[in-house]
Amino acid sequence: MKIALASDHAGFLYKEKIREWLTAAGHEVRDFGTSSEDAVDYPDFIRPAAEAVARHECERGIVMGGSGNGEAIVSNRIPGIRCAVCWNPESAELARRHNDANMISLGQRMMSLETALEIVRVWLLTPFDGGRHLRRIELIDRRQP
Numbered sequence: 001m002k003i004a005l006a007s008d009h010a011g012f013l014y015k016e017k018i019r020e021w022l023t024a025a026g027h028e029v030r031d032f033g034t035s036s037e038d039a040v041d042y043p044d045f046i047r048p049a050a051e052a053v054a055r056h057e058c059e060r061g062i063v064m065g066g067s068g069n070g071e072a073i074v075s076n077r078i079p080g081i082r083c084a085v086c087w088n089p090e091s092a093e094l095a096r097r098h099n100d101a102n103m104i105s106l107g108q109r110m111m112s113l114e115t116a117l118e119i120v121r122v123w124l125l126t127p128f129d130g131g132r133h134l135r136r137i138e139l140i141d142r143r144q145p
Helices: 009-024 043-054 069-076 089-099 113-125 132-141
Strands: 002-007 028-031 060-065 083-085 103-107
Touching: 002 009, 002 043, 009 028, 009 060, 009 103, 009 113, 043 060, 043 069, 043 103, 060 069, 060 113, 069 083, 069 103, 083 089, 089 113, 089 132, 103 113
Parallel strands: 002 028, 002 060, 060 103, 083 103
Antiparallel strands: none
16 A cells, blocks of 8 residues: 655654554555654645645555644645544544544654554554445535535
8 A cells, every 4th residue: 555654743753663664564655754853844744645645646644743633634624635633543443434534643742652553553454334434424525615
C-alpha cells in the first residue's frame, strides 16, 4: 500500500519509527516531512499529505503531532479526507470499520511508541464494514450549497 506520512516537530520521532515499520512491512511510504524536531508550522506538512490522499496518489495517510488534533483538523479540511484521531487500537479499528478513515492522526505526547505502532497495524488491516455505514460516508462527502 502507498501511504502518505507527515508530522510536525512534536510528532517527528514517531513519524520516523512508523516510516521504518511501514517500509519493513512492505509498504511504499511518501514522506512529506518534517525532517527534524525543529519547530515548524504543521499545516505546511500535513496539508500536502492529505491532498495526496485526496488525489489518490497515496491510498492512505498517517499524520502526527503532539496531540494529533491540529493535524486531523487540517486533514479534514481537504474534500474526500476522513481523518480520525486515534488513541488506542480500538479507536483505529472503529475508524476503519464505521468511518472508512483514509487517514489517521496520532499524538506522540499522548501514547507510547508501541501503542502508536499497534494503532497503525490495526488500522491498516481493518476493512470498512460498508452497509449502513456507507450511507453515512456518502452524507459526509456530500457537498452542501
